[in-house]
Amino acid sequence: QLQLQESGPGLVKPSETLSLTCTVSGGSISSNSYYWGWIRQPPGKGLELIGSIYYTGSTYYNPSLKSRVTIAVDTSKNQFSLKLSSVTAADTAVYYCARLVSSDWYYFDYWGQGTLVTVSS
Amino acid sequence: EIVLTQSPGTLSLSPGERATLSCRASQSVSSSYLAWYQQKPGQAPRLLIYGASRRATGIPDRFSGSGSGTDFTLTIRRLEPEDFAVYYCQQPGTFGQGTKLEIK
Numbered sequence: 001q002l003q004l005q006e007s008g009p010g011l012v013k014p015s016e017t018l019s020l021t022c023t024v025s026g027g028s029i030s031s032n033s034y035y036w037g038w039i040r041q042p043p044g045k046g047l048e049l050i051g052s053i054y055y056t057g058s059t060y061y062n063p064s065l066k067s068r069v070t071i072a073v074d075t076s077k078n079q080f081s082l083k084l085s086s087v088t089a090a091d092t093a094v095y096y097c098a099r100l101v102s103s104d105w106y107y108f109d110y111w112g113q114g115t116l117v118t119v120s121s
Numbered sequence: 122e123i124v125l126t127q128s129p130g131t132l133s134l135s136p137g138e139r140a141t142l143s144c145r146a147s148q149s150v151s152s153s154y155l156a157w158y159q160q161k162p163g164q165a166p167r168l169l170i171y172g173a174s175r176r177a178t179g180i181p182d183r184f185s186g187s188g189s190g191t192d193f194t195l196t197i198r199r200l201e202p203e204d205f206a207v208y209y210c211q212q213p214g215t216f217g218q219g220t221k222l223e224i225k
Contacts, residue, residue, distance in 0.1 A: 047158075047166065047209055047216040062214065063122065096165055105172050106213045107156035111165035
């Protein structure tokens with residue numbers, strides 16, 4: 001059974017960089033059938049796609065966040081990561097990592113449990 | 122950017138009733154790329170429907186999806202207590218704002 005687990009600091013100061021890692025177990029991140037994505041959800045609000053990455057390193061970023069986002073993959077560790085720079089209180093959210101099917105279809109089928117990141121001094 | 126608008130924002134129904142949730146796109150979306158998710162409080166979203174009408178693995182057949190172009194629908198045939206949750210539609214890059222299905 002595929003599992004994804006987010007990890008990283010739960011508190012980040014304004015103007016600093018948010019860094020999270022997603023560890024994939026029960027399957028290979030290097031599968032040529034899947035992408036890997038980050039989605040966030042501010043408290044009480046809806047879902048927002050941050051971006052996605054293929055195991056080769058090819059990325060897609062939400063245009064509204066593109067200037068501040070970097071998503072990277074480490075196939076040796078079966079992990080992918082998210083960096084979001086210059087954070088403000090508006091970046092406070094539950095951050096999810098998920099597996100993305102993006103070929104004939106487009107959907108996220110496996111999700112991590114999510115991790116709450118609070119931006120506050 | 123394609124905007125997905127879901128309606129209603131909140132739907133109040135009783136167990137056993139039929140729920141019809143709408144997702145309207147600002148531009149045409151390929152049916153292959155339209156998905157629906159269910160989210161309960163404190164949980165990650167769960168995939169229900171992909172390709173507009175295909176149920177994901179393990180999803181009961183009371184859930185069905187339909188539509189094409191700019192108008193898509195999620196129908197729950199006979200509501201069970203565990204179906205009361207928030208539902209999101211999604212196309213590549215964007216999610217709808219969600220419909221909250223609450224017990225009447």
